[in-house]
Amino acid sequence: MKKLVMIGNGMAGVRTMEEILKVATEPFKMTIFGQEPYPNYNRIKLSNILQGDTNFEDIIINPLDWYKENNIQLFTGETIVNINVEEQRVVSNLGREVEYDELIIATGSKSFILPIAGADKIGVTGFRDINDCEMMIKSAQQYKKAVVIGGGLLGLEAARGLLNLGMKVDVVHLMPHLMERQLDPVASSLLKAELEAQGMNFLMEKETVEILGDERVTGLRFKDGSQVEADLVVMAIGIKSNVKVARNNGIYVNRGIVVNDFMETSVPHIYAVGECAEHREIVYGLVAPLYEQGKVLANRICGNLGEPYQGSVTGTQLKVAGVDLFSAGEIFEDGTTKSIMVYNEYDGVYKKILTRNNMIVGVVLYGDTKDSTKLFRMLTKKEDISGMTSISVLQSECSAEGSNDDVASMANDELVCGCNGVTKGAIVEAIKTQGLTTLDQVSHCTNAGRSCGRCKPMVSSILTHTLGDQFDEAAAQKTSLCGCTTLSRDEVVAEIKQKGLTSVKEVMNVLEWNNEEGCTKCRPAINYYLGMIHMDEYKDDRDSRLVNEKMHANIQKDGTYSVVPRMYGGVTTAADLKKIAEIAEKYEVPLVKLTGGQRIGLFGVKKEDLPAMWEELDMPSGYAYGKTLRTVKTCVGAQFCRYGTQDSMALGIELEKKFERLDTPHKVKMGVSACPRNCSEAGIKDIGFVGIDGGWEIYVAGNGGVDLRAGDLLCTVKTQAEVMEMTGAYLQYYRETANYLERTSKWVERVGLDHVREVLANEDTRKGLNERMDKTLKKYIEPWNEAIQSEEIQDKYYAKHTIKVGE
Amino acid sequence: MLQTLTRIPVANYSNIRVRSGYSLKIDDTEIALFKLTSGEVYAVENRSPHPKGGVLSEGLVSGEYVYCPLYDWKISLKDGKVQAPDEGQVRTFKVELEEDIVFIIR
Numbered sequence: 001m002k003k004l005v006m007i008g009n010g011m012a013g014v015r016t017m018e019e020i021l022k023v024a025t026e027p028f029k030m031t032i033f034g035q036e037p038y039p040n041y042n043r044i045k046l047s048n049i050l051q052g053d054t055n056f057e058d059i060i061i062n063p064l065d066w067y068k069e070n071n072i073q074l075f076t077g078e079t080i081v082n083i084n085v086e087e088q089r090v091v092s093n094l095g096r097e098v099e100y101d102e103l104i105i106a107t108g109s110k111s112f113i114l115p116i117a118g119a120d121k122i123g124v125t126g127f128r129d130i131n132d133c134e135m136m137i138k139s140a141q142q143y144k145k146a147v148v149i150g151g152g153l154l155g156l157e158a159a160r161g162l163l164n165l166g167m168k169v170d171v172v173h174l175m176p177h178l179m180e181r182q183l184d185p186v187a188s189s190l191l192k193a194e195l196e197a198q199g200m201n202f203l204m205e206k207e208t209v210e211i212l213g214d215e216r217v218t219g220l221r222f223k224d225g226s227q228v229e230a231d232l233v234v235m236a237i238g239i240k241s242n243v244k245v246a247r248n249n250g251i252y253v254n255r256g257i258v259v260n261d262f263m264e265t266s267v268p269h270i271y272a273v274g275e276c277a278e279h280r281e282i283v284y285g286l287v288a289p290l291y292e293q294g295k296v297l298a299n300r301i302c303g304n305l306g307e308p309y310q311g312s313v314t315g316t317q318l319k320v321a322g323v324d325l326f327s328a329g330e331i332f333e334d335g336t337t338k339s340i341m342v343y344n345e346y347d348g349v350y351k352k353i354l355t356r357n358n359m360i361v362g363v364v365l366y367g368d369t370k371d372s373t374k375l376f377r378m379l380t381k382k383e384d385i386s387g388m389t390s391i392s393v394l395q396s397e398c399s400a401e402g403s404n405d406d407v408a409s410m411a412n413d414e415l416v417c418g419c420n421g422v423t424k425g426a427i428v429e430a431i432k433t434q435g436l437t438t439l440d441q442v443s444h445c446t447n448a449g450r451s452c453g454r455c456k457p458m459v460s461s462i463l464t465h466t467l468g469d470q471f472d473e474a475a476a477q478k479t480s481l482c483g484c485t486t487l488s489r490d491e492v493v494a495e496i497k498q499k500g501l502t503s504v505k506e507v508m509n510v511l512e513w514n515n516e517e518g519c520t521k522c523r524p525a526i527n528y529y530l531g532m533i534h535m536d537e538y539k540d541d542r543d544s545r546l547v548n549e550k551m552h553a554n555i556q557k558d559g560t561y562s563v564v565p566r567m568y569g570g571v572t573t574a575a576d577l578k579k580i581a582e583i584a585e586k587y588e589v590p591l592v593k594l595t596g597g598q599r600i601g602l603f604g605v606k607k608e609d610l611p612a613m614w615e616e617l618d619m620p621s622g623y624a625y626g627k628t629l630r631t632v633k634t635c636v637g638a639q640f641c642r643y644g645t646q647d648s649m650a651l652g653i654e655l656e657k658k659f660e661r662l663d664t665p666h667k668v669k670m671g672v673s674a675c676p677r678n679c680s681e682a683g684i685k686d687i688g689f690v691g692i693d694g695g696w697e698i699y700v701a702g703n704g705g706v707d708l709r710a711g712d713l714l715c716t717v718k719t720q721a722e723v724m725e726m727t728g729a730y731l732q733y734y735r736e737t738a739n740y741l742e743r744t745s746k747w748v749e750r751v752g753l754d755h756v757r758e759v760l761a762n763e764d765t766r767k768g769l770n771e772r773m774d775k776t777l778k779k780y781i782e783p784w785n786e787a788i789q790s791e792e793i794q795d796k797y798y799a800k801h802t803i804k805v806g807e
Numbered sequence: 808m809l810q811t812l813t814r815i816p817v818a819n820y821s822n823i824r825v826r827s828g829y830s831l832k833i834d835d836t837e838i839a840l841f842k843l844t845s846g847e848v849y850a851v852e853n854r855s856p857h858p859k860g861g862v863l864s865e866g867l868v869s870g871e872y873v874y875c876p877l878y879d880w881k882i883s884l885k886d887g888k889v890q891a892p893d894e895g896q897v898r899t900f901k902v903e904l905e906e907d908i909v910f911i912i913r
Contacts, residue, residue: 057858065895447892517826517844517869520879543826547865547876555876559862607830796824801831803815 001029004301005090005100007080007245009034011043012274012290013106014062015421019298021070030072031098033090035107036129037077039064044287046133047154047319050161056130083249085267102269102301105257107242109275109285113235114149118211124233127158136234140165143231147171147220149208151178153316155236156195160320162234163199170228171195172203172220182316182327186343187350187366194323194348203228239285241276256283261308263297273297279311286314288418295413315376317369326372329379330354330362337361358386373458381409407458407465416462417448417455424462431466439463441483482521484513489739493529502534504541520546525740528627531663532735535772536779548625551797552783553610556603561610563602564624565617566660569634569652569672570598576619583616595624597631597669608800614784621784623661627741629668632656633681637674637691644674646691651720652680655689655727661780662773664731665738665747669704683711686744687727692716696723700730700756701748709745712753714760725770729760732769732776818909820848828864828873833913838900839864840909841884843871849884850902850911856882856895863897 004020006013009032017030034040038060045059067074075092082091089099111126113119123139125132136158139146144167148159151173159169171178177188178195192202207223211233219229241256252258252266256278263271263279274290275283284290289312296309315328333339333354340353347367353375354362360379365372378385410416412425430436430445439460443449449456480486487495492511501507504526508518518526523544531538548554553561565580580600584592590604599622605613614621624630632655635641637648652672659668671682674691682688684704688711690697695718702711714730717723733756738747748756759765787793817831818840829840830853839853839862849871855861861877868874871885881890882897889895901912 060858063858063895445891515869519869519881520867520874523867523869543867546867551865555861555865557859557861557877559860795822796827796829799829801817801829803817803831803833 001027002101003031003099004028004102004104005031005033005098006104006106007033007090008104008106008108008242008274008276009036009040009074009076010106010108010274011040011061011287012108012294013104014040015291016104016106016273016294016297017070017072018062019295020301023298023304024302027071028102030070031100032067032072032074033078033080033092034074034076035079036131038130039067039074039076041130043129044319046127046130047157047161049130049133050136050158051164051319051321052161080245083245083251083270085249085251085270088269100269103271104297104301105246105251105265105270105272105276106274107245107276109239109241109283111235112238112240114208114237116208116210118213118217119235121211121213121217122215123213123217123231124211124235127154127234127236128239132234136162136232137165139232140167144168145170145229146232146234147228147230148234148236149220150236150238151175151202151204152181152236152238153179153318155234156200157319158234158236159200160195160198162232167232168201169199170201170203170230172206172208172222172228174205174207176205178202179318179327182331182364183325183366184331184352184364187325187327187352187364190348190350190366191318191323191325195320198320198322239275239283241278241283243276246272246276254278254281261296261310262300262305263293263309264300271297271300279309282311284312284314286316288312288415289314291415291418291421313380315363315372317372324365324367324369326363326365326369326376328363328372328376329360331364355385358384360385370457373455377410377458407461410462416458417446422446422448427459427462428466431463436463437467437486438480438483440480444483481525482519484508484515484518484522485511487511489525489529492526493533496529496533502530502538504530504544518544524549524627528663528665528740531776535776538779549627551607551610552621552623552625552787553605554625558604560604560606562624563605563610563613563617564595564599564622565619566622566656567599567631568656569632569649571634571649571653572599579617579619583613586616587613595631597622597624598633599624599631606800607798611784611787611794611798615788617784619784620660620782626663627666628662628664629656629659629670632670632672633685634672635674635679637672641674643677644691645693646674646696648672648674648680648689648691651689651696651723654720654724658724658777659727659731661782662731662735662777664735665740666743668731668734668744684708685711687711687730689723694718696720698723698726698730701745701753703743703745705743707743707745712748714753714757725766726760728773729766729769730756732773733759735776736769736772813913814903814910815913816908817850817911820904820907820909823848823909826868828866828868830862830864833911836913837862838911839873840902840911841868841873843868843884847871848902848904848909850900851882851884851887852898852900854897855880856889856897857893 040062042059042061048054078092080090081093089097091097111128125135146162146167147170148155149172151171159171162169177185178192208220209223210221211217212219217233219227221227243253243257246257247253257272257276259272259277259279263273265272273293275285293309299306318325337354337356342351349367352364359382363375410424414424416422416424427446436442442459448459507526527541527544584602587609589602593601595601632652634648634652638644668686670687671680671685672689673680673682682690684702688699688702697716698714699711700714703709823842825842825844831838837853838850840850842848853862853864855863855875857878857880863873866873866876872881874881880893887897887899903910
């Protein structure tokens with residue numbers, strides 16, 4: 001068996017291995033050395049980790065099992081210090097020697113650290129690997145002020161992440177414009193304005209000359225003599241190829257390890273790929289070109305010389321919330337270019353296409369990037385645009401045929417989804433062999449479009465093209481409930497009503513689900529819709545609920561649960577607190593914590609302890625786990641507070657007692673404040689009530705979570721009875737018209753606040769809504785008490801059976 | 808090495824309900840037992856192959872599949888294979904039925 005050794009365990013290298021496994025006709029004995037103590041992970045997603053959108057486990061691309069399954073010997077935490085090119089052997093820092101027939105160097109790169117005084121102080125870091133990321137997250141817990149050096153792609157992503165971590169962030173940039181290599185001055189200034197609005201502070205045209213501080217950094221000094229404070233300095237100026245091991249062993253190195261079009265270095269049987277490699281004087285730092293290199297190298301190593309690598313045109317986009325930005329190719333006009341430009345300052349949209357000889361050579365899009373895939377393709381394929389009007393170049397809604405031709409001419413191995421490395425061929429095959437008909441299904445089966453989503457329009461075109469006449473535009477456009485059906489939410493609800501369907505099973509059966517027993521998306525949704533339509537006549541299908549609602553407790557990552565008893569309006573008593581304390585002690589609850597909703601959570605409870613704890617607590621469930629009313633947060637209000645104009649606690653308690661347990665499309669949170677100082681933060685609740693002199697303001701569609709949104713004033717009413725009536729009608733209208741899992745903020749934005757106001761303005765309509773609400777509320781019984789009473793429920797859901805063998 | 812198989816009675820078939828998971832512990836191994844709508848009973852290790860782990864017994868059961876309750880992976884109860892686009896495999900145990908008693912072979 002031929003021996004293949006790879007130095008480096010990163011994205012480009014491991015992708016090359018994957019390609020080799022795919023095309024090799026004879027197996028290799030594969031060995032990989034990785035300096036970091038981890039399997040291959042998605043470095044692109046580090047900024048998502050920093051921004052708090054994901055965690056490390058989720059960005060691992062090849063878990064350790066993958067190496068095992070493919071018989072790849074992996075040595076992590078080990079670096080190669082020497083390559084003996086005569087005897088074809090590598091030596092690691094631990095003295096391990098491994099022979100090779102073919103050797104791949106994929107050592108990647110490191111952050112370029114400015115060679116200035118103080119660069120080695122504690123608190124100065126690059127932004128390159130998970131260690132950097134963890135260091136930054138840790139610093140944010142202790143320190144307040146960060147300075148990012150470098151206003152490029154990476155620097156801005158790092159800065160956004162640090163803002164999310166609660167730090168004050170300055171971005172220092174040497175040039176007059178941000179991302180000057182990807183953006184022209186117009187797009188750059190739009191970007192700067194947006195990021196300033198998000199809270200970043202920019203220090204432009206500043207050259208850092210010294211990092212100040214004793215052991216730890218305390219500030220920066222610039223060339224012009226000015227200084228700025230800093231507890232953390234992130235250098236994101238660029239990357240530097242890791243070439244030491246190559247250079248020390250006589251392999252020709254310039255900025256990177258120099259390779260030819262087949263990724264061969266100057267030494268036979270040694271290849272380089274990825275950010276450590278320099279091809280035609282370019283070192284690439286983006287993933288798509290590296291994957292292209294990997295493919296060429298895999299073919300070379302397996303002995304079938306295919307197409308040579310001829311360099312890549314790269315497209316970039318910034319992964320920062322609130323910023324849509326795409327750039328590719330050239331950005332500046334010269335005498336030979338003609339540009340097509342759209343600048344809508346009002347909407348913050350800017351598009352510039354640079355052309356030369358009737359071909360697109362550069363693209364800059366800001367504010368609206370949905371054409372990026374198409375334009376990038378036209379750029380890379382060097383399409384002749386002389387027959388197109390400037391409008392049609394800039395519009396994505398060009399005729400369906402146009403985009404179909406596009407797709408038809410694509411080669412099967414052309415990459416469609418750069419993030420996940422999905423080719424057109426893979427998508428077409430999945431559509432054909434698995435009978436897929438919607439974009440959702442394609443994404444689910446192939447991963448295409450699941451990361452940044454830029455390729456979704458193209459995946460859609462491929463779907464249209466592949467299905468040909470069978471393609472049902474309406475069906476693909478509309479969002480089906482899930483992959484088990486082509487019916488939309490509205491169609492399912494209409495069918496349930498029209499055909500009088502009464503159980504989840506019946507719905508799936510009669511409406512011809514292609515997956516007989518549904519999935520985790522449709523079953524909870526159908527169960528909700530049935531309960532909404534049939535009100536008190538519907539028997540809830542507990543096994544169609546997901547774990548938290550099924551168990552009436554929140555599952556934690558280690559399989560334990562949390563117990564959060566109801567504490568109406570956040571008001572409790574000394575006696576109840578004592579009881580909670582005693583039970584927490586008795587069951588050795590690892591964590592007792594005040595939740596965000598003004599109550600007490602007991603975390604880390606074993607499943608089999610749940611019923612007994614509930615029984616001893618003798619309190620109703622707080623439904624901290626449900627798509628239902630969570631809590632009503634209140635301020636102290638007129639009973640004690642000198643500013644309170646209304647009795648906020650009393651209203652909060654009345655609301656919580658009335659609407660608790662109600663099934664809603666998604667969770668619903670409320671807040672009641674007794675005056676406009678708004679201590680209960682009612683402005684970011686699904687429904688918020690603010691007491692004013694002589695009445696209440698009702699705010700709706702606020703959200704304090706993922707989509708931070710201030711509530712809109714729905715109306716002002718005079719009495720507590722009116723509050724209850726309006727709230728009942730509003731909630732019921734949300735229940736009847738929202739999609740399952742659609743929060744009120746999204747729902748109001750979809751249907752329109754004016755529309756909701758109009759519906760609720762009609763007294764008869766309100767009356768009808770409230771009647772249906774009251775009828776629905778009748779069916780609920782307290783779930784913890786139900787579990788205590790029923791042996792069947794206890795045995796089915798909460799028992800753990802232990803069996804000892806041999807006794 | 809000589810492997811011995813043990814046949815362990817774990818439940819009465821008529822007592823377990825369809826489309827729900829039961830967790831049981833045999834010595835140090837936690838096992839999730841499922842009865843499908845078809846009436847077949849399957850046993851797998853009660854641990855999701857997701858890198859972060861988690862239990863399977865509380866997952867939603869659909870046909871021969873269970874969805875991992877923490878990360879929503881779809882896992883076949885017949886062979887333990889994780890369905891695309893995710894990857895992995897959970898350990899399965901052979902189940903035998905005699906009269907009304909469910910045995911796990913281990």
